Amino acid sequence: MSTTIADHGGYAWVSSVDGELSNGEGACNNDRVWVQPPGTPSVGDAYLRAYLLTGESVHFQAATDVAKALIEGQLASGGWNYFIEFDPELRAKIPYRVGVRSKVGKMAHTPEPGGWEIWRQRKFKNNTTVLDDNTTSAAVSFLLNLQAAMEVSNQPASSTLSGTIDVALESTRLAQFPIGAWCHNYDRMPVQQPSVSHYPIIDASYPEDWSRTWTKKYAGCYLLNDSITQDMIGMMLLAWKTTGDDRYRDCAIRGGEFLLRAQMPEPQPAWAQQYDRHMHPVWDRKFEPPAIAGHESQTVLETLMDLYEATQDARFLKPIEPAIAYLKSCLRPDGGMPRYTELKTNKPLYFNLKYEMTNDDSEMPDHYGFVGESRLDSIELRYRRLRDGTTEKAAKISANRIAEILAAQHADGGWREPGFVRDPEGRKVTPKEGVIQSATFVKNMGLLCDYLESETGSSTP
Template identity: 30%
Template sequence: MKRATRFMVEKAAYNGGYVWSYTADFSRRWGELEAKPSMVWVQPPGTPTMGHLFLDAYHATGDDYYYRAAERAAEALIWGQKPSGGWNYFIDFGGPASTRDWYETLGKNAWRMEEFQHDWGNATFDDAGASEAMQFLLRLYVEKRDPRWKPALDRAIGFVLESQYPVGGWPQRWPVNPKFEGDYTGYITFNDDVAGENIKFLTMVYQALGDERVLDPINRAMTSFLVTQQGQPQPGWALQYTPDLKPAAARSYEPRALATHTTATNVEQLMTFYELTGDTKFLARVPEALDWLDKVKLKAPRPDGRTHPTFIEIGTDRPLYVHRRGSNVVNGEYYVDYSPERTLGHYSAFRKIDVAGLRARYERLKATRPEEASRHSPLKARNLVPLPRYFATRDLVTSDLNVHAQRGGSAPDPEAVSKLVAGLNAEGYWPTPLVATSNPYRGEIPPARPDGDYATTHVGDRTDTSPYPAKDPPLGISTGAYIQNMTVLIDWLGERR
């Protein structure tokens, strides 16, 4: 564990921060897109996730080296914290000119990565980056009550409170400052669990700090799930809503529609809200949503087990399918129809939703008295509630496009632990196939006419800088693999004690 951590801290890190993956010679590196050497990633599993892991390792070993590594990660995050108190997807220590150059080259040419095609200039709640950074700063502060971390934590709390709409939801980006055509980032957002993550953070603030300012925002946020659920005969949810609570479109491949996976996630959240509050209003319309999910499911599961179309047309319950034509940011476009053939490769047209499991949880909660269901709620605790000692891979996203998150819970397998110990190479990292790669920016102007068929691929022509699966992935350094492997070893230490 120490050798692997020394490699990450002393060779992979830049100013205490991390991206998602690196070639073995460090000649290239990636977050969700290719990154400059001066950049570190906030979006998981980047710098905040590494900070969580370091705190976990510190708790497991008592070794101060891990705590110092967590401090360096926090320093990187604080350097890149926006005046609003939030974060962008990444931090560029090269300064504004370097960031501008990245957006005008690698970001601008990433056809399917529309959120990276220009610099919005504000902070984002998307993809749990801000949430994970805020949770990490809170953990670090309460660990030793070191006052160095309090100002940044206070700014982060302020970011969540000040950006909340009166109805209780949050925009995807804030401060809201529309300046690009088709800007959707000021809409109330459920996509990627923006609201759920903010409620989780504010709940952690209350349980760890006893800050009563967050109670009304938490309650308003939970209520926003109720007021955005559509009425019969389509009691589901959309990915995002206009400020006057109408379902709205977002990126070119996210049409105005109801979303089955978002509906399932929001049903899960409503049941969690019942456990937090004991208020039966959060269970009242769950059966309607579950019945609707059963109604719109596919006639038969797909070979990969997916059970539902992603998007459902408002007013008809017909599945909507997104397609694309062209080859790059200049000649390419997305469009929607009713055909399930040749759908996007990079954004699934189908989802696997366990409606039976959701219904079983609902029935358990319905049979549980409100005071019993909420008995362990941190919102009802009379005293401060300690935060969990371990976070990484328990409730965090650690997929860096090369490895996929594995949730903890089962006891470590001795053979697997032995393989991890033996698999650490002489340099101090676990060689991992870098499945995700991208075309380097070559300075070419994207051609005005398509040069092939890219309807179902992750990447377009040679000018497209979007990530895609490599045919012959080289071995390299994966931040996600480091986090997952360290967590197995941390669990093993726990089992031995």
Template identity: 35%
Template structure:
């Protein structure tokens, strides 16, 4: 009887063991199967985008499903590619992520083609404009460093144009072991141009054609003139600029340059930029940041719908940049401006929780514009705002406070939960169509560089493609580990 009980117990234990081994094998096979599907999905999508969508190796923002229409900031021709995110550098870096996740040379060659397209469009002044026109007589052609083209030589930091191109070239240079002459020279010329465009106080202009003219040092202050009637400042793009995260994009580019080339001059430039951001913080009662400053460090007009004011959007972006600087340099002085800035953001929130793009100097009243024809006028009324501009922005106060705590504690940013990542990958696999496309159906949203488009309209998005490729790459990298 005892032997029978022992035999039963042994049999039960054996069955349990077999059950768990079977579960483990099934789970492992399922994981392998999803990874294989993810890799196949990525290859199909990348093949379609590289071989059907690209022109001259580059990309614009959006395409009609039949590829007969394409848009950057406005309608684009087949000879035009876009630099400004989410254009060619964004797509190129997604290809590079795919290569690093899989080791498949196909993605590296796709990235190299994009890098050559970007290098073609580098200006004589060393940076980039938002568009590259391969038609020598095209409407958007500029003075390219390769001697082809003509027109303007205005390198731009606006919306990350020069920065995204240069960041991509730096990453490609490293991926190719610094052996591709075209890409390496483009990166070196671009980085020198960026350093030459930095003012002694650490600031950068919006546009540059060569080294900047040194200006006297000053701290931020409120203008004594009547800013309401002063009007747009001529050549505001030559002055100190934060608009559209100019300094944040530059900081990320310098961080990458320092990491890849290990040259102290990039870290020095980065620290100077941080020192400028400290100087540019406005005094109480508005310890935030403006979009644009003159050489006396006073907020100024830019375009006719961009008045001097303290900006909710730029203030949040500057806080993020300061936290980047703390993480890279270890210098806690870049934390000091943040508490007052966050306190100002909290008291400046609109009733719906958002932040205004502009707050009136000293009074802190949300400031907007109304338009009749081509004439803009200042107003406190937000009921009839022009639709072409972001007059309000979502508050990220809680997110910023959490990041401040993480940085102080020396903790990394949280990564996407594995189950969420897997769910995203499963969705991407299912949503790729038979041609290898992720088709977006408009809900009437405003596209990058475009006004709102008709609800129900279908389009192909470079931004969506790049984000999806990065998600699949991250999943495959984790699976490999």
């Protein structure tokens, strides 16, 4: 697959089998690859794990090709945008750290008070490090995993790789707010953390009142939406694990302390999607109101347990039991989890096709998950095991399932399936031979590696 659909070592979300057409959330071409998962770093992690389990050089080469693509896509602000341009004319307009640069020095300065008050102005939008949707955190995590894998497999160290990682970690470390959260994006390399006098460290509280219509203000500087702060905590834990640098442990713990502060008071001890600097839930997009957020609350609970496992700090278990009990009370009669529950009234909130907020779920837009699945049973089971110090046996993957996956694998290493891919103008094209989905590749490679680990007793670092 790395020789058929990869472009400059990177990947999109969907590709035609010949690699001529591809797209992520937006259209790609042969000179654009997608960073946002399940794009380039996700595929890279799949190759890397396969290499560590098999020792086959083809997997290592594919993983290092992914790293080269990401290195060339790192911005002067220190992180990554959703995609990387390789077309020389387009690259000349973007301040990548490798290759043509544009006003890098000027863009490095962030005036007081720093943080979202400055970054939301998007003065240097071509230099935007995106934390949304696990974009920068996935890129950094893959590069950290690759660096660790090279050490354990006695591969020569790469100063280019380590330099890229160092810049990314310094950038994201300084982009963390004093309270411990991260925002959606920033458009210049931070040189110091945002001002604590402007972004005070306080607990979440209910606003006295809130607008029932979209405010268009984008005042949310602390983001749990799309797992932004949660993913950054995970990245910092990995950085601490792989480098041994306690600065990253401290960042992760501060992120966890934000999660503790962001839990809303009774009678709704769960979490909102976004908070302003006063720690009030606020609007983001026109369908993302200030409310208790069911999906994000579940990801917060999972992150708190990750933090407990990494640090053994019991503070991170304390909010879980009341949150689970409360969230169970929010479940719909069909067992689904409302994305939004109104502050204080505890009524489920939806949007109609005109994007008017309502309690009626009969005419919801289909582009957004206004009702999601409940993971509360599995979350509660994991919580009890952590609390009681018990363990769970890993589920065994059947040999029949593995045989099915291998039988469906094409000679190029990918899996073809019905579907469409977008051309460079964004139009849907449905190839008769099917398409290759990066998400399917990542999933199947993960299952194959899980099976290999269970059968051989080996494991990846």
